[in-house]
Structures are given as structure tokens and as C-alpha cells.
Amino acid sequence: MGHEVRYRVRGGRRLHGTVFVQGAKNAVLPMIGASLMASRGRTVLRNVPIIEDVRRAVELARAVGAKAELHETERTLVIDASSLSSPVLPGEIASRFRGSFLFVPALLHRLGEAVIEGVGGCNLGSRNLDFHYNGFKRMGATVTEHVADNGDGIIHIKAGDLRGGTLYCDTPSHTGTENLIMAAALAHGTTLIKNAALEPEVLDNIAILQAMGAKISGGGTGFITVEGVDELTAVEHTVMPDRIDAGVFVMAAAITGGDLNLVGATLEHLGVAADKLEQMGVEFHQQGAVLQVRRERTLRPINVITDEYPGFATDLQSPIMALSCLAEGPSYIYERIFDGRFKLADELRKMGADIEVDGNRAKVNGPRGLRGAEVQAHDLRCGSALVLAGLAAEGETTITSAYYLDRGHAHTAERLSQLGADIVREAD
Ligand SMILES: CC(=O)N[C@H]1[C@@H](OP(=O)(O)OP(=O)(O)OC[C@H]2O[C@@H](n3ccc(=O)[nH]c3=O)[C@H](O)[C@@H]2O)O[C@H](CO)[C@@H](O)[C@@H]1O
Numbered sequence: 001m002g003h004e005v006r007y008r009v010r011g012g013r014r015l016h017g018t019v020f021v022q023g024a025k026n027a028v029l030p031m032i033g034a035s036l037m038a039s040r041g042r043t044v045l046r047n048v049p050i051i052e053d054v055r056r057a058v059e060l061a062r063a064v065g066a067k068a069e070l071h072e073t074e075r076t077l078v079i080d081a082s083s084l085s086s087p088v089l090p091g092e093i094a095s096r097f098r099g100s101f102l103f104v105p106a107l108l109h110r111l112g113e114a115v116i117e118g119v120g121g122c123n124l125g126s127r128n129l130d131f132h133y134n135g136f137k138r139m140g141a142t143v144t145e146h147v148a149d150n151g152d153g154i155i156h157i158k159a160g161d162l163r164g165g166t167l168y169c170d171t172p173s174h175t176g177t178e179n180l181i182m183a184a185a186l187a188h189g190t191t192l193i194k195n196a197a198l199e200p201e202v203l204d205n206i207a208i209l210q211a212m213g214a215k216i217s218g219g220g221t222g223f224i225t226v227e228g229v230d231e232l233t234a235v236e237h238t239v240m241p242d243r244i245d246a247g248v249f250v251m252a253a254a255i256t257g258g259d260l261n262l263v264g265a266t267l268e269h270l271g272v273a274a275d276k277l278e279q280m281g282v283e284f285h286q287q288g289a290v291l292q293v294r295r296e297r298t299l300r301p302i303n304v305i306t307d308e309y310p311g312f313a314t315d316l317q318s319p320i321m322a323l324s325c326l327a328e329g330p331s332y333i334y335e336r337i338f339d340g341r342f343k344l345a346d347e348l349r350k351m352g353a354d355i356e357v358d359g360n361r362a363k364v365n366g367p368r369g370l371r372g373a374e375v376q377a378h379d380l381r382c383g384s385a386l387v388l389a390g391l392a393a394e395g396e397t398t399i400t401s402a403y404y405l406d407r408g409h410a411h412t413a414e415r416l417s418q419l420g421a422d423i424v425r426e427a428d
Pocket residue numbers: 026029098099126127128129130131132133171172173174175176314315337338339
């Protein structure tokens with residue numbers, strides 16, 4: 001991981017002011033994969049979040065031979081993929097983020113094969129990739145696995161000419177849908193993807209692929225049809241705002257009893273999470289591209305069931321667990337997407353929370369006054385939830401292993417400090 005990152009938060013300050021929502025991590029990563037499919041020209045991505053996953057994606061793009069320049073101040077990424085040279089996704093980079101697997105379709109089309117030395121992402125229990133592999137196989141690819149000298153499993157996918165077919169996801173997988181769309185975009189013939197994901201980031205990826213020349217219809221319906229084309233061209237595209245980043249700032253206002261203007265946030269993108277937060281006592285007012293949010297009333301307890309979009313996003317489940325610690329009564333959380341996303345409960349207990357966990361269900365017995373403690377970010381959203389808890393806690397909270405937080409949120413300490421929080425980031 002390179003270096004240890006910690007955040008120190010001293011709680012008790014009410015947040016107030018204006019904050020810019022970053023570009024979406026889960027939109028930009030597949031877009032970087034898509035940009036590698038353009039055999040000519042330079043792709044320009046704007047509103048790129050300056051997060052660790054993007055830095056890793058840039059390293060990975062360079063490792064397969066693309067020229068990639070991340071202009072951090074301008075939040076702009078320029079990629080020239082005219083000459084890809086290696087089908088290998090090296091383990092030391094690829095195993096540090098989930099989005100690495102979104103490079104596979106480009107490698108299959110441009111180089112005829114992809115060698116995957118590792119796939120990363122947060123450890124949230126089982127995170128299978130069978131929908132991706134089965135889809136690639138149905139299109140004519142062969143998938144083999146062998147064990148390297150160091151004991152690591154290496155996946156080798158070979159594709160002669162991929163051809164369209166009828167594909168499906170058993171459940172509407174986010175990256176699964178994106179990978180199958182990208183594989184179909186340059187395949188021979190027509191592909192139907194059944195049970196496709198409906199997430200806004202999937203639709204933003206369809207938009208960039210269409211601008212590149214792909215023929216895709218049915219986005220947002222669950223049935224996506226892709227007619228293969230011979231070539232995709234490089235384009236310029238602005239990445240959509242990050243709805244999870246927006247949701248965390250909504251909860252930062254809620255947990256501190258504050259009021260914020262979120263520039264770039266769209267209430268609709270929050271799906272059911274917006275309704276749940278309203279039920280808890282958060283007030284929203286959408287004014288064009290600015291979402292005003294405040295919480296003055298006592299926090300009410302809540303029932304949450306995570307689901308694919310537009311259901312309650314699993315990536316907001318940890319943050320709302322932190323928020324429900326302060327609610328006046330018991331809250332119930334049922335995590336349906338991932339089977340290992342409750343390590344946060346142990347950390348919140350160190351801060352005084354009362355949380356009962358039974359499998360994928362949790363009961364949060366509020367209200368409990370939180371107190372500062374040393375806690376560990378076990379994954380990205382565990383990290384953002386602990387920052388929220390720290391904002392509300394008495395005394396100082398130290399969050400260790402916070403590289404995870406930096407994977408997905410840009411300039412966390414700076415943005416929260418501007419709103420009045422007492423938070424610093426330390427790295428050694
Ligand atoms: C980079 C990125 O976009 N990450 C997001 C993406 O992850 P990711 O795309 O990995 O999540 P999926 O939607 O694929 O996974 C959801 C569920 O489906 C299962 N599954 C998935 C694929 C597969 O081939 N087989 C299978 O069984 C997984 O084990 C998991 O239980 O969507 C998740 C769910 O919204 C978010 O939490 C992640 O932030």
C-alpha cells in the first residue's frame with residue numbers, strides 16, 4: 001500500500017457552507033477502460049475525481065502501453081491509446097482497485113487477449129466475476145486460470161473475434177453490465193444483455209460510448225442491445241457527479257445538525273437514500289445543479305434495505321449506520337448486496353455505539369453519544385462512515401488504514417475543513 005494514511009477528527013462542530021461534489025469514481029473508471037478501446041486520437045475526460053483509484057487506473061493504462069496524463073488542478077485526464085503494447089494487467093497495480101477489471105474488453109479487442117494477475121477492490125465478502133467471464137465466453141472467448149510461481153492465480157482470457165450473442169447477469173451487476181457493453185461494442189453482430197444494471201454511472205458510460213460511435217440502446221431498462229461497430233473514436237466527456245460522495249456530505253450535514261449547499265449533487269441520483277434521509281429528518285431543496293440540505297429536527301430511526309439502483313445504494317449503507325447511532329430509537333439495516341460489509345460495527349462500538357449484528361442484518365440502538373477513539377477503516381465506505389462518526393463524537397477520533405478512504409473520496413480533509421470541521425490528514 002506504500003504509506004499509512006490517518007485522519008484525525010475532533011468532533012462537535014456544526015457544518016455550514018458550500019462544497020463541490022467530485023466526479024464519480026464508479027463512472028470514471030469504466031470510462032478509462034472505454035478510452036483504451038479508441039485506436040486513434042486522444043480521449044479527454046473532465047471533472048475527474050483526484051482519488052487513489054484514478055491514480056492507479058492511470059498507472060495501469062500506462063502499463064498496457066497507453067499514454068495517460070492526469071492534470072490534477074484541471075481535474076482532466078488525457079488518454080492516447082493509439083498503440084497498446086501489453087495485454088498484462090500487472091498484479092501490483094491491478095490488485096489495488098476493482099476498476100482494473102474494466103480494462104479487459106479493450107485488451108480483448110485491441111490485443112486479442114487479457115492476462116489478469118489480480119483484481120482488487122474493497123474486501124466486502126465474496127465478490128464474484130462469473131457474470132463477466134460467462135458473458136465473454138458466450139461471445140467466443142476462452143478463459144483459463146493457472147497458478148504463478150509465487151502462488152497467485154492468473155486468469156488468461158483469449159478472444160479471437162468476439163461475436164454478439166444473448167448475455168445476462170444473474171443479478172444486475174454494475175461493472176458486469178459495463179464490461180459486457182464494452183465487449184459487445186466492438187464485437188461482430190448484435191448483443192442483448194438481460195438484467196442489466198440501471199445505475200446512473202452505467203448510463204453515463206453508455207453516453208460516452210455512444211459519443212465514441214457505439215450503437216447501444218435500452219440503457220436504464222434492464223435490457224440493453226448493442227450492435228457491434230468496427231471502430232470507436234476518442235471523444236471529450238465530462239464525468240457525472242459522484243452520488244456517493246454527495247450522499248456522504250448530506251450525512252455530514254445531518255450528523256452535525258448543519259446546513260450545506262452541494263454543488264453538482266442531484267437528488268434523483270440518491271434514489272431511495274434521499275427518501276430515507278428525509279424520513280430521518282433531513283430537509284432537501286434542489287435548486288438547479290445545487291442541492292441544499294439541512295437538518296434541524298431530532299434524527300428519527302430508520303429501516304434500510306440495500307438494493308441495486310434506484311434502491312438504497314450499498315455504498316451508502318456504512319455512512320447511514322454511523323448516522324443512525326444518533327437517531328432516537330432502533331434502526332434496522334439489511335445489507336443485500338455484499339455479505340461482508342459490517343466490519344464498521346466493531347469500530348463504531350469502540351466509539352460508544354450499540355449495534356447488534358446478525359449475518360447481513362444489523363440493529364443500531366440509538367441514540368448513543370459517540371466519543372473519540374482510534375478506529376480502523378476496513379474499506380472505503382467504512383472510512384467515510386468513521387469520518388462522519390468522528391464529526392459527531394466528543395473528543396478526537398483517529399482513523400487508521402485510511403488509504404481506503406482516499407481510494408474514493410478526493411480532498412476529504414480540505415473540503416470538510418472549509419465547512420468548519422476540525423479534521424487533518426496525516427501520511428507517513
Ligand atoms: C468500481 C465499481 O463500480 N464498484 C461498484 C460496483 O462494484 P461491482 O461492480 O463489483 O459490484 P456488482 O454489482 O458486480 O456486485 C453486486 C453483487 O453481485 C455479485 N456478483 C457480481 C458480478 C458477478 O460476476 N457475479 C456476482 O455474483 C457480487 O458478488 C455482489 O454480491 O457496484 C457495487 C454495487 O453497487 C458498488 O458497491 C461498487 O462501488
